Amino acid sequence: MTEPVVIRITVNGVEYEKSVEPRLLLSDFLRNDLGLTGTHVGCEHGVCGACTVLVNGESARSCLFLAVQLDGAQVETVEGLGTAHAMHPIQQAFHECHALQCGFCTPGMLITTVDLLKKFPEADDEQIREGLSGNLCRCTGYQNIVRAVRMAADELKAREVKEAAS
Amino acid sequence: MTDASLKAVDERQDGVAEELATRPKIIGARVKRTEDPRLLTGKGAYVDDRKVAGMLHVAFRRSDHSHALIKSIDVSAARQAAGVVAVLTAEDMSEINAVFATSRMRDYHTTPITALASKKVRYVGEPIVGVVAKSRYLAEDALELIEVEFEPLPVVIDPETACLPSAAVLHDDAGTNVLCFREFKTGDADAAIASAPIRVSGRFRFYRKTPVAMENRTYLAEYEVGRDELTLYTSSQVPGIIRDALSDALDMPGSQLRVIAPDVGGGFGGKASLYPEEIFVAVAARRLGCAVKWTSDRMEDLAATSQGFDQIVNAELALDANGNAVALKADVIGDVGAYSIYPWTAVIEPVQVVSFLPGPYKIANYLGRVRGVATSKPPTGPYRGVGRPTSTFVTERLMDMAAQRLGMDPVALRLRNMIQPDEFPHRIGSGIIWDQCAFTECLNAACDKVDYPTLRARQAQARAAGRWFGIGVACYAELTGIGSRISVAPGMPINTGTETAKITIDSTGAVTAAFGVTAMGQGLETTLAQVVAEHLGGRVKDIRVIQGDSAAVPNATGSYASRSAVLAGGAATLAAKEVKDKIIRAASHLLETGPEDLVVEDGKVSVVGTDRALTFRQLARAVYLEMRRIPADKREELASTKTYDPVFGTSATAAHLAVVEINPDTLEIKLERFVVAEDCGRLINPMIVDGQVHGGVAQGIGAALYEEVVYNDEGQNVTASLVDYIIPTATEIPPIEVVHIEAASLTTLGGFRGMGEGGTIGAPAAVANAVADAVAPLGIDILELPVSPERLFRLIENSKQHKDATHGHET
Ligand code: FES
Ligand code: FES
Numbered sequence: 004m005t006e007p008v009v010i011r012i013t014v015n016g017v018e019y020e021k022s023v024e025p026r027l028l029l030s031d032f033l034r035n036d037l038g039l040t041g042t043h044v045g046c047e048h049g050v051c052g053a054c055t056v057l058v059n060g061e062s063a064r065s066c067l068f069l070a071v072q073l074d075g076a077q078v079e080t081v082e083g084l085g086t087a088h089a090m091h092p093i094q095q096a097f098h099e100c101h102a103l104q105c106g107f108c109t110p111g112m113l114i115t116t117v118d119l120l121k122k123f124p125e126a127d128d129e130q131i132r133e134g135l136s137g138n139l140c141r142c143t144g145y146q147n148i149v150r151a152v153r154m155a156a157d158e159l160k161a162r163e164v165k166e167a168a169s
Numbered sequence: 170m171t172d173a174s175l176k177a178v179d180e181r182q183d184g185v186a187e188e189l190a191t192r193p194k195i196i197g198a199r200v201k202r203t204e205d206p207r208l209l210t211g212k213g214a215y216v217d218d219r220k221v222a223g224m225l226h227v228a229f230r231r232s233d234h235s236h237a238l239i240k241s242i243d244v245s246a247a248r249q250a251a252g253v254v255a256v257l258t259a260e261d262m263s264e265i266n267a268v269f270a271t272s273r274m275r276d277y278h279t280t281p282i283t284a285l286a287s288k289k290v291r292y293v294g295e296p297i298v299g300v301v302a303k304s305r306y307l308a309e310d311a312l313e314l315i316e317v318e319f320e321p322l323p324v325v326i327d328p329e330t331a332c333l334p335s336a337a338v339l340h341d342d343a344g345t346n347v348l349c350f351r352e353f354k355t356g357d358a359d360a361a362i363a364s365a366p367i368r369v370s371g372r373f374r375f376y377r378k379t380p381v382a383m384e385n386r387t388y389l390a391e392y393e394v395g396r397d398e399l400t401l402y403t404s405s406q407v408p409g410i411i412r413d414a415l416s417d418a419l420d421m422p423g424s425q426l427r428v429i430a431p432d433v434g435g436g437f438g439g440k441a442s443l444y445p446e447e448i449f450v451a452v453a454a455r456r457l458g459c460a461v462k463w464t465s466d467r468m469e470d471l472a473a474t475s476q477g478f479d480q481i482v483n484a485e486l487a488l489d490a491n492g493n494a495v496a497l498k499a500d501v502i503g504d505v506g507a508y509s510i511y512p513w514t515a516v517i518e519p520v521q522v523v524s525f526l527p528g529p530y531k532i533a534n535y536l537g538r539v540r541g542v543a544t545s546k547p548p549t550g551p552y553r554g555v556g557r558p559t560s561t562f563v564t565e566r567l568m569d570m571a572a573q574r575l576g577m578d579p580v581a582l583r584l585r586n587m588i589q590p591d592e593f594p595h596r597i598g599s600g601i602i603w604d605q606c607a608f609t610e611c612l613n614a615a616c617d618k619v620d621y622p623t624l625r626a627r628q629a630q631a632r633a634a635g636r637w638f639g640i641g642v643a644c645y646a647e648l649t650g651i652g653s654r655i656s657v658a659p660g661m662p663i664n665t666g667t668e669t670a671k672i673t674i675d676s677t678g679a680v681t682a683a684f685g686v687t688a689m690g691q692g693l694e695t696t697l698a699q700v701v702a703e704h705l706g707g708r709v710k711d712i713r714v715i716q717g718d719s720a721a722v723p724n725a726t727g728s729y730a731s732r733s734a735v736l737a738g739g740a741a742t743l744a745a746k747e748v749k750d751k752i753i754r755a756a757s758h759l760l761e762t763g764p765e766d767l768v769v770e771d772g773k774v775s776v777v778g779t780d781r782a783l784t785f786r787q788l789a790r791a792v793y794l795e796m797r798r799i800p801a802d803k804r805e806e807l808a809s810t811k812t813y814d815p816v817f818g819t820s821a822t823a824a825h826l827a828v829v830e831i832n833p834d835t836l837e838i839k840l841e842r843f844v845v846a847e848d849c850g851r852l853i854n855p856m857i858v859d860g861q862v863h864g865g866v867a868q869g870i871g872a873a874l875y876e877e878v879v880y881n882d883e884g885q886n887v888t889a890s891l892v893d894y895i896i897p898t899a900t901e902i903p904p905i906e907v908v909h910i911e912a913a914s915l916t917t918l919g920g921f922r923g924m925g926e927g928g929t930i931g932a933p934a935a936v937a938n939a940v941a942d943a944v945a946p947l948g949i950d951i952l953e954l955p956v957s958p959e960r961l962f963r964l965i966e967n968s969k970q971h972k973d974a975t976h977g978h979e980t
Contacts, residue, residue, distance in 0.1 A: 026306065040218035041211015043434070045383045046467040050891040053383060080211065087206035094209040098201060101856045104864060105690030106208030107215070107383040107434030132899040139891070141383050141435050142690045144863030144928075145899040 010074040014039065015083030023070045030054045032070035033080060041081040041110050045139070052138030055111035056080050062118035081110035084117070092162070093117060093155040102151035104142035111138050116152050120159060128153065195703040196919070199856040202695045203710065204432075204688075213432040216387040216402045217464045224389070225254055227450060227463035228308035230298040230315045231472070232290035235326070235884020236339065236545040237319040239288055239297065246314035247300060252307030255457055256315070257299045257449075259287030265452055266418050268443060270511040274660035276350040277516060278343035280509045280543075284449040290319070291339050291507035292547050293885055294472030299449050301461060324884040328504035328542040329481065339507060339543045348505060348515045349541040351659070353523055355598035356534030361496035365487035369570040374953040375559040375933075377479035377504065377878040378871075380552050381896050382689070384434020385465035386474060388447050390454035392461075400427045401451055406436040407727030409685050410512055410663065412719035414443045415451055423719070430717035430727075436689035437868065438551035439474045441729045443511040446473075471889045475550030476878055479504040480522055480559045486532075486567040492575050494586045496534035497598065499526050499563070503556075505541045506548040512663050513551055515541045520659050521556025527597040528564045529608040529644050529822070530586040535598025545884050551729060553868055554929040557647055562954060565643040565934040569941060570950065578625075579938070580616055583644060584609055603820055606646050607848040607910045611824040614846035614908045615642065619826060632946065637831040639945070641938025643931045644824045649849075649923030650735025650914075651818030665729075667814040668736035669722040670744040672701060674752075674807035676793035678772075678786030680705065680712045682741060685725020686733040687717040691861060691925060693733055696853045700738045700919070704745035706752075706769030707785070722810070731821065731923040734853060739813035739918035747809035755792050755807070756783055758799055819914040821922040823847035825866070825931035827939040836958040836965075838874055838940060840903040845931065848910035850922030855909065858924060863905050865928015871897045872929065873936035874955050948972075 007022040014037060021036055030047075033039045033056070045053035047066045054065040057079035085091035090098065093116050103109045112135065119126060119134040126134060131152045132145070140148065207213055244256040267281035286295050298315050302308035323337035330336055331346040338346055362368060382404075389402040399421065405411055408428040416426055433440065446463050454461040465474075484499040503519025510517075523537035568586075572579040587608045588595045596602045624640060631638035648655070653666030671683040682701045686693060698712040705712075715721050716737075749769055756774040757764045766777050775782035783791070791798040792807060828842040845862050852858050875895040879888045888894040913920030933954055940961070941951040949964050 024306070034218075035220070038220070039211070040215075041213075043215070043384070044217075045385070046891050048467065048890055048892070051383060051467075081209075082211040085210060087210050087212065090206070090209060097209055098205045101202065101860050103205065103208055104692065104860055105382070105384065105433065105435040106204070106213050107690075109208055110211055113209070135899040137898075139383060139896060139898060141381055141437070141868070141896065142864045143860060144865075144867035144905060145902050146863050146904055147860060149899065 008071050010071055012073050012076055012078060014078045015080060025071050027070045028066055029068035029070050029073060030065040033065060039080050039082050043107055043110055052115060053108050053111040055114045057114060062115050081113055084113060092158045096151040096155035096158060100147045100151035100154060102143060102147040108138060108140040112148060116155065120156050124156060124160060126156060195699050195709060196853050200695055200699055200709055200854055202692050203698060204694045215384055215432045215434055216389050216404050219389055219402055221391060221460045224460040224462055225301050225303060226305040226308050227461060228300050228305060228312055229296040230312050232293055232295040232297055234290055234319050234321055235293050235324045236322040237290050238322060239290060240318040240320050242298060243316040244298060247311040250311040250314055252303040253300060253311045255301040259283060259285040262452055268414050268418050268511050270509045270514040271662055272514045272516055272660035274349060274516055278348045280340050282508060282511050284445045284452060292545050294547060296445050301453050325545045326880055326882060326884055328502050328544055331542045331544050332540060339545060346543040347540050348509055348543050351520055351539050353537040353599040358496040358498040358534040358536035361534040362485060362487040362498060365495050366490045367488040367571060367574055368485060369567055369574055370485035371952045373482040373484060373563045375478050375480050375562060377476050378552060378876050379471060379474060379476045379878050380437040380439030382435030382437055382439055385467060385470045386440060387464040388450045389460060389462040390450040392454040392458060394458045398425045399451060399455055400429065402429050402431060403447060404433050404440055405430045406441040406687050406689055406729055408687055408717055408719045409725030409727055411443055411447060414511060418448055419451060428719040430687045433689035437553045442475055442513060442550045467891060468889050471894055472886055473547055475510055475548055477518060477549050477552030478558055479549060482563045484563050484567060486571055488571055492577050492582050492585055494530055494532045497527060497532045498536045499523060501539040503539065503541045504544050506544060506546045508548040510548045510550040512661060514661060516659055517551060518549055518556045522560045524599045524601060525557045525560040526564055527599060529588060529646050531588055532598055537599060546880055553865060554926045557645060557930040558872060558933050561643055561645040561930050562934040562937055565938060569938045580621060580642060583612060603646055604916050606820055606822045607912045608644060608822055610910050611822050611846040611848060612644055614910060615824040615826040615844050618844045618906060618908055637833055637943040639829050639939040639943025641827045641935045641942055642824060643934035643938060645930050646820045646822045647927060647930060649731040649819055649821045650815050650917055652815035654816050655818060665726055667812050668740045669810060669812045670737060670740035671722055671810040672744040672748050674785055674789050676789050678789040680707050681715060682712055683715040683721035684737045685722045686737045687727045692857045696734060696857060697737055697741055699853055700741040701745045704742050705749050708772045711772055731925045734921045735815060735917050735923040736813055738921050739815060740811050742918050743811035743813055744809040748807055751805050751807050752788060755788060755799060758803060759783060759791055813918060815917045817916060819916045819922050821849045821924050821927055823927050823931050825935035827935040829939040829943055831943050836961050843903050844906045846908040846910060847927060848912050849924035850914040851920035852909060852911055859907050861925050862907050862928045865926060866905050866932045867897055867902045869929040869932020870902060870936060872954060873933040877955050
């Protein structure tokens with residue numbers, strides 16, 4: 004076993020300096036070392052997307068990264084999106100559309116959606132389905148998730164228009 | 170059901186129906202879920218999220234042999250490894266009692282369930298040694314240092330050969346691999362078949378699936394040394410059953426043993442049984458005097474979580490020349506895997522297949538035989554639909570094959586054979602009695618939704634243009650919300666027929682409703698709050714629902730078999746009404762007015778036509794805290810505990826309709842449309858019901874087209890990752906159109922019928938029929954699921970060769 008390494012990492016805007024074993028997965032680091040258990044682990048082999056976070060603004064699977072690789076990086080997790088009392092428009096849309104059942108895939112779906120709508124704010128249903136195809140959900144049959152993403156896209160666009168006007 | 174008992178439930182039912190008709194309906198509203206905000210913001214509390222001081226972690230050395238004797242285990246090096254606290258084998262746990270899934274059924278053999286394998290392993294992935302260490306990483310490191318010497322025994326993979334006397338036997342005590350045998354007989358199927366003009370038959374194969382809840386199984390046992398108290402946090406659908414089983418295994422009273430299922434990330438039946446790892450963490454925590462956690466990884470989940478739907482069915486349907494079904498005969502072999510799972514037994518799934526084969530049809534003569542056969546694969550257990558995806562697949566394929574033979578439309582053939590609205594209750598050949606079921610209503614509604622005649626015309630055009638376009642329907646009914654007179658698994662001694670609700674208004678006026686059921690995504694916190702709010706006169710948002718905790722009510726089992734809405738909903742109704750009566754009695758005293766002038770609504774009780782009212786908070790203070798407001802002999806605790814038993818239960822029905830188009834070059838099967846017309850009785854929350862249907866159908870589509878657990882000849886699972894075991898993604902599932910019939914059940918309180926599994930029951934058959942319809946011009950039958958492009962390719966090639974060969978003969 005190799006010696007622990009000190010990394011500096013910013014998660015949801017908070018800077019951390021932590022000593023980690025080189026083999027520690029980013030997903031385990033977030034969940035166990037930082038207590039950010041909103042990021043879920045469904046497969047540990049990069050298929051299910053439950054562990055999706057934003058790394059320097061891009062969606063990434065935290066089970067495929069080692070924490071040490073992220074020295075100096077910016078990470079966003081579901082905890083950084085909104086709170087129960089002030090939900091992010093994407094979270095709100097998931098709530099409105101019943102886009103979650105057990106909620107296990109949900110954090111990954113939300114973060115993937117952030118990235119998807121940033122890149123394709125005008126995405127149609129087919130593009131949304133394509134964009135979500137790396138995230139597995141066993142409960143919902145995806146239909147309400149697709150609806151929620153569309154609703155969130157509309158809401159985000161409306162907000163932009165409003166901001167531009169003011 | 171006897172007439173008297175039907176009458177009794179009718180009377181009970183009338184009261185409820187009347188009341189519901191006169192009030193604003195919280196039951197029936199699309200209430201947004203109360204569990205969402207925490208789950209959406211990363212604040213859910215799944216077992217693996219829980220962390221306690223000094224917590225240790227477990228990793229298991231599992232068998233890499235399918236069937237072998239364990240000659241020796243050397244753990245000495247592992248015990249010395251960094252961070253390792255304990256290494257335990259079966260020998261170290263000899264004082265723990267084995268658990269047995271028993272059954273009153275004749276010809277059934279049980280098998281012992283233990284935390285770790287001793288002497289023998291019976292499937293690849295069976296736990297042999299548990300390492301307890303300071304972190305999961307260190308526990309896994311130590312696994313490498315364990316030496317196990319095996320003496321391989323013959324692998325038992327094929328269920329048909331496993332039945333033969335020459336096969337190696339997995340359990341010596343049973344003396345056979347046939348763990349159960351059963352026969353259902355009505356009339357004389359053989360004679361009726363022999364004289365029938367139309368006969369269709371096939372050897373149907375439904376290949377093994379696995380539930381794949383997105384949250385892997387995870388268990389954390391916390392131990393309080395001073396009181397010898399153990400609390401198991403488990404990703405389980407059945408914490409009450411686990412509590413009772415552990416009480417036997419560890420010889421501990423329930424007062425020292427509590428089992429909690431907090432937020433659970435999906436279950437689908439895969440979390441409805443007792444698991445060896447669950448026993449292990451409980452034993453290890455007590456032994457080591459600290460908290461012990463195990464979290465499965467996906468590979469372990471695919472190797473060791475209960476699997477399902479693994480059956481071979483040889484079946485024949487006979488009809489008269491007009492298309493009236495006269496007889497059905499089936500011989501079923503269910504591959505049940507290595508152990509008879511607790512508490513459901515190995516019987517549950519195979520027997521359900523023969524029980525439900527006659528489906529919604531009037532078939533006078535029925536003969537169904539079934540054998541549940543042990544093989545050296547992981548045990549099967551309940552998986553969404555349990556047996557009925559297979560029975561529906563077989564019967565509905567036979568119906569389509571018969572329609573084709575008769576040159577009749579498949580919908581018309583079904584309508585002709587279905588039990589008609591005025592023919593209920595109806596007993597089918599296996600003995601199941603359908604109460605009022607909306608068979609024809611559902612099928613007609615599904616057809617209306619797609620404008621069936623126009624759709625058939627479109628198909629004719631597509632076919633003329635050389636396109637492979639198919640339409641498939643499937644109809645079924647399931648028993649739901651069953652009460653104490655019917656076992657969920659035949660002969661199972663555990664009572665699954667009751668549920669208890671305990672509703673309390675405390676001295677702050679807060680309402681708590683505690684249940685023994687467990688949610689694993691189906692939104693019970695919301696739906697049960699709706700039922701309580703409706704009957705209590707409270708507000709949904711003020712009602713705290715407690716579920717998934719063995720300590721919440723004296724006896725509980727959990728959530729399975731589409732029972733929770735019916736049983737917990739019924740108990741909630743009874744308890745809420747009693748608390749409401751108490752509210753009215755107290756308020757009538759406090760407000761000095763007759764009970765008939767009081768209404769309870771929105772969390773307060775008011776005098777009709779005045780502005781005099783008491784909130785629950787004010788009322789509770791007066792009852793509990795303010796001395797002498799109510800005389801001592803009139804003061805009642807604002808609480809009620811009620812148990813509900815639907816006695817027989819009810820049934821839920823649906824018709825599924827799938828439209829597919831197959832690309833003749835790539836053989837990609839694309840679902841164009843999918844319609845479900847369903848009747849789950851009175852809807853509590855249509856939004857949640859729709860979601861359950863969507864999810865169930867998605868799993869059914871997976872079962873029909875993609876999912877298959879494959880074991881090779883050595884008994885190795887060659888689909889042990891989510892790359893190889895393929896579940897549908899957003900691009901494979903079409904929008905699902907849902908039509909609700911909502912025929913309130915007459916036999917359950919509130920008229921709820923229960924649901925949750927149905928989507929998975931109808932979809933495989935509907936998809937199979939649509940695919941078969943699309944390739945019908947090629948002369949191909951679909952008898953095996955999943956019908957992957959690869960399997961379809963082989964069918965097409967075979968039929969070509971067959972045609973060539975026949976052609977060769979003729980010339
Ligand atoms: S846990 Fe990372 S992709 Fe599944
Ligand atoms: S909501 Fe359960 S896996 Fe998506």
